[in-house]
Amino acid sequence: MDELDQLPMIDMQGLPENEREKAWLITTHAMKLKSYIDQAQNALDLVAFAERELIAIRQRTSELLRQHDPISIRQEMDQLSAARTTLAGWTMLAGRDAGMTVYHFAEAMEAAKAMVRECPTLKATIDWKSVRSVQKVFSADFPQYENFRHAIAHDAQLTDSPKSSERNSHSGYYDDGHVRMEGNVSGVRITGNIGGAATVTIKGQILKLDLSPGLVANLKKTAINFWACFKEAERITREAAAKARTEAAAARQQEHRPPQQED
Known part of the structure; x- marks a missing residue:
């Protein structure tokens, strides 16, 4: 079985009633991570x-x-x-979608964390040091993913005035093996798929997102490690739910037991 199929399944019946809706959202966001991985793979397939x-x-x-x-x-x-x-045009479309997907992936993790903090029962079960470690590795795998997303979502606004255009253009030397600029080059904006990477220019920087199998591999790695942080929450809620069901069954059995007759 693929590790991505082993989602943390928080048993809502093992939680106080006022925490169940938020816990359901945690599971929803966990499931979204897998969906975003599939979407990233779709983008790579389109490029290929x-x-x-x-x-x-x-x-x-x-x-x-x-x-x-x-x-x-x-x-x-x-x-x-x-x-x-x-x-x-399709490769450019795939690159834009991949950049947005990475951003949404990160936001889903943040949303899951926010909901955990709203559930006292679950909050105590999470290894927050491990959560921070997972997100630190994600940020290293996808540096400046927020700026990358901003460049995609607000492309026209980056050059809606001379000041904006200057601020969001590159100046000076640049060489990525595919594009080379030397000397006093200024006001350059590179956007598109170049050398197998989605490329944008924002805040004076040229940012790249490799459209390679490594993109999906890094998302998978992050999802698996992030889900692992919820294993204790899964265990505790399942045990609490099983206990509640056992007690409910015993109570129902007691209700249907015929009354003892007096001698």
């Missing part, structure tokens, strides 16, 4: 599909140019060009 199709288009283009004169192949070349534009 687009890249395969782009390779096929380049091969077909080269084949046509070798075998035919430009005029006779104009219609097909136009079709290939349109398809290339569409596929490039």
Whole structure:
């Protein structure tokens, strides 16, 4: 069984009634982590599909140019060009979605933590040191994910005035192996998928999110380690719920026991 299928299952019947709705939200946010991992994988799958199709288009283009004169192949070349534009747009779309998904993943963890703090019964069972450690590793895996999300969600606002444009552009030397800028370059904004990474420019920095299997692997690792922090809460609520059910069954049995007759 995949570790992602082993969600922490907090038994609501093992909690005071006034904590059950909040505990249900904790489980909901835990389930959302798995959903966001699936969404991130969908984004990677779309990028992989687009890249395969782009390779096929380049091969077909080269084949046509070798075998035919430009005029006779104009219609097909136009079709290939349109398809290339569409596929490039799909990779950009996937990159934007991946960036937003990482942000939502982090927010789901924060929401689960907030609900735990509202449940005294559960709050005492959580290893908060481990929770902080999980989130610290997540932040190292996805540095500046909040700024990355802001750049995606507010793209037009980043250049809605000369001041904003200057503040959210890059100046000076830059080299990531795909884009190189030297000397007194200023006012540069790079946005799109470059070298297999979603790329944005904000607050003078060029930020990248690798659209590789490592993205999903890091999200999975975080989810599994985050869920592990709730194992004690799962155990305690299950035991309390089992005890409550046993006591309720005994009470019902007592109610239906025929009255003893006096001699």
